[in-house]
Amino acid sequence: MSLPEVLSRIREAELVAERPSESVRLVAVTKGRTPDEIRAHVLAHGEFALAENRGQELRDKRVELPNVEWHFIGTLQTNKLKYLRGVTLIHTLTRADHAAELARLAESWGSAPDVLLQLHNGEPQKHGVQLSEASSLYHQVSLMGLRVRGVMIMAPEGDPEGADRTFADAERLAGDLGLSELSMGMSDDFPLAIRHGATLVRVGRALFS
Template identity: 55%
Template sequence: MSLPDILTRIRSAEARAGRPAHSARLVAVTKGHLLEEIRHKVLAHGEFPLGENRGQEVRDKVREWSETAGGAPQPRWHYIGPLQSNKVKYLERVELIHTIEDVTQAEVVAEHAQKWGHAPGVLLQVHNGEAQKHGIAPGELSSVLAGVRATGLDVRGLMVMAPYDQPAEARRIFHDTAQRAHDLGLGELSMGMSGDFEIAVEEGATLVRVGSALFE
């Protein structure tokens, strides 16, 4: 599926939900893909944030871009994978981290941000109720939010993942997460992937993370 096709589907989902056009934005998930392919599949169609899930891959792509782009500005990098404290050092050029799970992680990011002279925005990853390792239990969101804000980081919203190929359950999770973000006064919602991004947009996603559909 081409990037323009994905954007058309996002705009259609916005319209079905009665949302303003362009209120949901695409994060192109580029993990495992070469810069040449990313330029052709993504950046040829405009400026979109690129989502990566490994710190070393972000570091390597930032370096390769600097060496091959002839002075063109770096793309906007987002980090969407599990956050390991010893890999935060590779995320200096990342503008948004989607996957903060506890205050300790936030403290590590804030410490590195002081060295970098700038701080990325962050999202809190919500546990979706499935048997999974990552995410904050919904009942703990308020306390974690307060703790992360105490580090000085800008908490912009929530992120959640839904089980694959279960549209009804995905809709429930997205709806619930959107309500929690509203209750906490948070505006950014990173929800939806290749198989369910349209449902996520209908339920309020402001960022959808699409990779496999884009590069198939």
């Protein structure tokens, strides 16, 4: 599948969900891809946000692809937050101490990245803040001077019913907190995520297949 085909499916899903056209943004997941592959498969079709899940890889690719909106979608580690300078949006904030360190680093960077709270999806091996604790974390992070734009969640693997429930829970929580950004849906499930209000869909494999 090519990027234009993915975009077409996104627009079709918006139509089915009776949402405005272009209310959903594609975030191209580029982990493991070379700058040349990214140029050929993504940037040749227009300007799109790119997302990495490893800090060092993101840092290195920003050197070769500097005029691009970069997102971070990997697990945050305190000693690797320094690599996230210049990132527009971090999708995976789960802890107040990470927010505090980002705020500290931002003083020397000159600007702070916006953040999304990563919600736990019920799978033991996955990271995320519990839905019951998300409001508290949101208020803590906001007091640190970081802008919380919304929430992110991953659907449980191989569980369509669980995915529907997970996306609905995230949509409800974002509404309760008055947050507009919902990062939900990947290559296999983004139409369902769009039905539940996703504003950012993270697609990688489908763009490079």
